[in-house]
Amino acid sequence: MADEPLVLGIETSCDETGVGIVRGSTLLADAVASSVDEHARFGGVVPEVASRAHLEAVVPTIERALKDAGVSARDLDGIAVTAGPGLAGALLVGVSAAKAYAYALGKPLYGVNHLASHICVDQLEHGALPEPTMALLVSGGHSSLLLSTDITSDVRPMGATIDDAAGEAFDKIARVLDLGFPGGPVIDRYAREGDPEAIAFPRGLTGPRDPAYDFSFSGLKTAVARWIEARRAAGEDVPVRDVAASFQEAVVDVLTRKAVRACKDQGVDHLMIGGGVAANSRLRVLAQERCEAAGIRLRVPRPKLCTDNGAMVAALGAEMVARNRAASSWDLSADSSLPVTDPHVPGAPHSPTHSHPHTHDHVHEISKENLYS
Amino acid sequence: MLLLALDTATPAVTVALHDGDAVIASSSQVDARRHGELLLPAVDRVLAEAGLRLDAVTGIVVGIGPGPYTGLRVGLMTADTFGLALGVPVHGVCTLDGLAYAADIEKGPFVVATDARRKEVYWATYADSRTRLTGPAVDRPADIAERVAGLPAVGAGALLYPGAFPQAHEPEHVSAAALASLAAERLAAGEPLPEPRPLYLRRPDAQVPKNYKVVTPK
Numbered sequence: 001m002a003d004e005p006l007v008l009g010i011e012t013s014c015d016e017t018g019v020g021i022v023r024g025s026t027l028l029a030d031a032v033a034s035s036v037d038e039h040a041r042f043g044g045v046v047p048e049v050a051s052r053a054h055l056e057a058v059v060p061t062i063e064r065a066l067k068d069a070g071v072s073a074r075d076l077d078g079i080a081v082t083a084g085p086g087l088a089g090a091l092l093v094g095v096s097a098a099k100a101y102a103y104a105l106g107k108p109l110y111g112v113n114h115l116a117s118h119i120c121v122d123q124l125e126h127g128a129l130p131e132p133t134m135a136l137l138v139s140g141g142h143s144s145l146l147l148s149t150d151i152t153s154d155v156r157p158m159g160a161t162i163d164d165a166a167g168e169a170f171d172k173i174a175r176v177l178d179l180g181f182p183g184g185p186v187i188d189r190y191a192r193e194g195d196p197e198a199i200a201f202p203r204g205l206t207g208p209r210d211p212a213y214d215f216s217f218s219g220l221k222t223a224v225a226r227w228i229e230a231r232r233a234a235g236e237d238v239p240v241r242d243v244a245a246s247f248q249e250a251v252v253d254v255l256t257r258k259a260v261r262a263c264k265d266q267g268v269d270h271l272m273i274g275g276g277v278a279a280n281s282r283l284r285v286l287a288q289e290r291c292e293a294a295g296i297r298l299r300v301p302r303p304k305l306c307t308d309n310g311a312m313v314a315a316l317g318a319e320m321v322a323r324n325r326a327a328s329s330w331d332l333s334a335d336s337s338l339p340v341t342d343p344h345v346p347g348a349p350h351s352p353t354h355s356h357p358h359t360h361d362h363v364h365e366i367s368k369e370n371l372y373s
Numbered sequence: 374m375l376l377l378a379l380d381t382a383t384p385a386v387t388v389a390l391h392d393g394d395a396v397i398a399s400s401s402q403v404d405a406r407r408h409g410e411l412l413l414p415a416v417d418r419v420l421a422e423a424g425l426r427l428d429a430v431t432g433i434v435v436g437i438g439p440g441p442y443t444g445l446r447v448g449l450m451t452a453d454t455f456g457l458a459l460g461v462p463v464h465g466v467c468t469l470d471g472l473a474y475a476a477d478i479e480k481g482p483f484v485v486a487t488d489a490r491r492k493e494v495y496w497a498t499y500a501d502s503r504t505r506l507t508g509p510a511v512d513r514p515a516d517i518a519e520r521v522a523g524l525p526a527v528g529a530g531a532l533l534y535p536g537a538f539p540q541a542h543e544p545e546h547v548s549a550a551a552l553a554s555l556a557a558e559r560l561a562a563g564e565p566l567p568e569p570r571p572l573y574l575r576r577p578d579a580q581v582p583k584n585y586k587v588v589t590p591k
C-alpha cells in the first residue's frame with residue numbers, strides 16, 4: 001500500500017474550497033471550506049464572492065488536510081487540481097495554487113476534469129472502478145449519464161439535461177412549497193410520508209421519439225408549480241407530502257430508468273451514482289431495485305464524497321499517477337467549459353495547436369532539470 | 374537575501390529576483406487575458422536565468438493591487454502558496470507604489486493611475502517615488518480631473534484618459550523589478566510591508582449566472 005501514489009487534490013470549481021489527500025484508493029483527508037452562507041442572501045452562487053472566498057481559504061484548507069492526513073507535503077507524489085468545467089474565476093484560484101504548490105515542492109501537476117473526478121471518487125469507497133462503468137452524475141450543477149472504460153483516458157457522454165439540473169428542480173420545488181433550503185434533503189424527508197402515486201406528474205423526454213439518455217426537468221418543475229398554484233387559487237390545502245413524493249418519484253423514475261436502460265443497451269454491468277442528489281434516499285432505493293432486476297451492480301459513495309470535494313480530485317490524480325499519464329505543464333489554464341471527454345489536461349509540448357510550443361518545450365526542460373533530478 | 378517578486382495586478386505578468394543589492398533577473402510580458410498561463414513559466418524562466426532554484430528564495434514579494442480581480446488573484450494565490458510550500462514570509466506591496474518607484478520622480482506631487490476597467494482608474498498621489506500622499510482609490514477620470522489637474526501622471530490609466538491626465542507618461546505597467554527594489558529597500562530599513570491581501574476597492578458584483586447552482590435564503 002505504501003507504494004500507491006500519495007496525491008493532494010484541490011477543488012475550487014464552485015462555492016466549496018476542497019482539499020483532499022489520498023493514497024491510491026485510500027482516503028486520508030477531505031477538508032472542505034464552503035462559502036455557501038455568503039451566497040444565500042443573493043439566491044445563488046455569486047462568482048466573484050466565490051473567487052474571493054477561495055483565495056482566503058485555499059492555504060488554510062491545504063494545511064488542515066495535511067494535518068488530518070498526518071503526512072508531509074514533501075512525501076506527496078503529485079498535486080491534482082480541477083482544471084474545469086466550472087466558474088472561470090473560481091477555477092483559476094485553485095489552478096494557480098496547485099501550480100505554485102507543485103512547482104515549489106518539485107512534484108508533477110495534474111489538471112483534471114471535475115466530472116471524471118465525481119466518478120473516480122467511488123474508488124475511495126468501493127475500490128477499483130469496474131471497467132466499463134456507467135455513471136449517473138446528478139447535482140445542482142450537473143445531470144449527466146457518462147460511460148467510462150478507463151477513467152484516466154476515456155469518458156463518453158451518453159446523455160445530459162437539456163435544461164435544468166436535477167438538483168435545481170429540487171431546490172425550486174422546495175421554494176414553491178416554502179420548505180426552505182437546501183431542497184433535496186427536505187423534499188426527501190416529506191416524501192417519505194407521502195404517496196408517490198398521488199399525482200401523475202410528467203416524465204420528461206420519455207416518449208418513443210425522445211433522446212433515450214437525455215434529461216429534462218424544466219417541464220416537470222413547471223407542472224408541479226402549476227398544480228400547487230391551482231390548489232392555492234381554489235382555496236384548498238396543498239398536500240405537501242404527496243406533492244413532494246410524487247415530484248421526487250417523477251425525477252428518480254426518469255433518472256434510474258434511463259441509467260439502467262443505458263447500462264443494458266451498452267452491455268455494462270456496473271452503475272455508479274454521484275453528485276449531491278445521490279444522497280436522495282428514494283433514488284438509492286429505486287436504483288437498487290432496478291439494478292438488481294437488471295443484473296447490474298450499483299455503487300453509490302457516501303454523501304460527503306458525492307458533493308464537491310478535494311478528495312475526488314485527489315482520487316483521479318492518484319489514478320493518473322498510477323497509470324503513468326502525462327503531467328500537465330506549468331502553463332495549464334483553467335477551462336470553464338472543459339469537455340467531459342478530457343479526463344485530464346496533459347502537457348502537449350509538440351501539439352501544433354499549442355500557442356507557444358517553443359517556450360513550452362523550453363520551460364518543461366528547465367523544470368525537469370531544476371526540480372525533478 | 375533573495376526575494377522573488379511578482380505582480381499580476383495590471384496587464385503585465387511580471388517577475389523578478391532581487392538579491393538584496395540589485396535585481397539579478399526579471400521578466401515582463403503584457404497579456405491581460407493570460408495571467409494564469411504565463412506566471413509560472415515566467416517564474417521558472419527567471420530562476421533559470423539566475424541559475425537558482427526556488428528553494429533558495431528567502432522571501433516572496435507580491436503586488437496586492439488594486440487591479441482587475443481575476444488577474445490580481447493569480448499573483449496573490451501563487452505568492453501565498455509559495456510561502457506555504459517554502460516556509461518563507463510573503464510581503465505585500467501596493468502595485469501603484471511599485472509604479473511610483475519605477476517612475477523615479479524626485480520631486481512631486483505626481484499621480485499614478487492604472488486601468489480599473491468600466492471607465493474607471495485605480496489611482497494614488499505621491500510626494501516622491503517613495504512617498505504616497507493619498508489613495509489608492511477607484512474613480513472615473515472626469516470625477517478626479519480637478520484634483521489631479523497640473524500634475525504629472527504615470528501608468529496605463531493615465532495614458533488611457535489624456536483628458537484628465539494631459540501630462541501622462543511612461544512607465545505604463547508595473548514591473549516586478551521595481552516592486553522588488555522597493556521591498557528590499559523597505560525591509561533593509563526595517564519598515565513594515567503590508568499583508569499580502571488583495572486591494573479590491575469595490576464590492577463584488579452580486580450577479581448570479583443563469584442556470585447555475587441555486588441557493589435560496591435560509
Ligand SMILES: [Zn+2]
Binds near residue numbers: 114118141275
Ligand atoms: Zn460537482
